[in-house]
């Protein structure tokens with residue numbers, strides 16, 4: 001019987017799912033089992049769209065279709081928390097299985113804190129996440145740094161500190177550190193992220209710590225809730241998933257890699273925040289001067305809810321027909337989210353004017369946390 005805190009190697013019993021899965025196909029097999037057994041009414045996962053830079057959220061109700069969502073898309077920068085909210089709102093009693101990165105998990109927790117989603121109706125299969133790469137920058141990076149046509153690439157992965165591509169006629173890997181020093185690599189919010197293993201999901205699954213003969217064909221699963229333990233036990237009993245013991249050495253390696261990633265996250269925070277510190281408000285005023293008032297930063301923010309309407313339209317912050325908006329619009333938005341920005345990066349990623357909004361709100365949140373944490377207590381995650 002699995003219990004909270006237990007760790008396993010897990011892999012799909014079905015040979016096709018095992019082959020299609022990123023590591024052991026455990027997530028795909030667990031989602032398939034959850035749907036087949038009626039634990040959930042639908043599954044929300046990601047599948048490859050036009051190419052591997054195109055990650056498409058997909059709602060599935062037929063277990064036979066789940067295998068098409070197997071595999072990791074590292075250029076999948078999307079956030080699922082509002083998609084989940086929309087599904088739960090429209091399907092009042094339905095239960096949903098979702099594959100979540102750390103940022104999806106944090107977004108859902110923040111929505112639950114605002115009574116906007118019911119976590120009891122969700123089964124969260126978490127993926128460890130070292131970070132994702134903007135699809136636009138990934139294409140540029142592959143063309144300029146790897147000197148490969150991005151349309152010839154049929155697989156990308158991040159392994160042992162390298163961004164690796166496989167393409168017609170070969171494969172190449174370049175150290176992420178070197179790419180990031182030159183402005184490529186992971187999104188800047190992902191570099192600063194300290195939530196690499198989503199332990200607030202029901203299960204946290206990844207490849208760190210999978211060693212020996214299991215490397216590449218098993219998923220490292222950490223049980224994070226009773227719901228997660230029940231799913232794993234039931235899927236194993238039904239023969240959908242196989243599990244094996246995690247060697248002590250593997251546990252140690254996983255801990256070290258996670259520690260190293262957190263160290264790297266702190267390094268990027270220091271670098272980014274220190275560069276801002278001398279003129280935070282001046283920089284914000286200058287950069288937001290490009291704002292065209294498209295409101296994408298509001299629409300895509302999981303925590304700018306339910307205040308969005310107050311900031312838009314003909315409010316005191318905004319005058320119709322005037323761009324850029326009064327700088328108070330941005331300051332008001334930062335104030336609204338400053339206690340709960342999860343650093344998901346959506347505001348920045350989707351800003352058509354490339355304003356580094358996530359950097360600003362993350363810097364404000366982090367400073368607020370360090371000032372008030374002793375009084376307010378910690379968030380359930382470290383973002």
Ligand SMILES: Cc1cc2nc3c(=O)[nH]c(=O)nc-3n(C[C@H](O)[C@H](O)[C@H](O)COP(=O)(O)OP(=O)(O)OC[C@H]3O[C@@H](n4cnc5c(N)ncnc54)[C@H](O)[C@@H]3O)c2cc1C
Pocket residue numbers: 020021022023024025026027028029045046047055069070071072073074075076077078099100101127128129130131132158205206207208219220
């Ligand atoms: C962006 C990203 C970064 C990752 N970084 C690490 C890491 O640094 N260390 C580590 O140990 N593991 C990392 N993982 C997790 C790892 O790649 C595997 O997803 C995990 O080990 C599960 O393997 P599996 O074979 O069981 O998954 P599969 O059975 O192949 O299932 C994968 C699931 O992930 C979903 N998915 C694919 N892309 C995304 C996306 N962009 N966002 C949300 N869901 C997605 C799929 O729809 C599917 O449900 C990362 C995953 C992603 C998506």
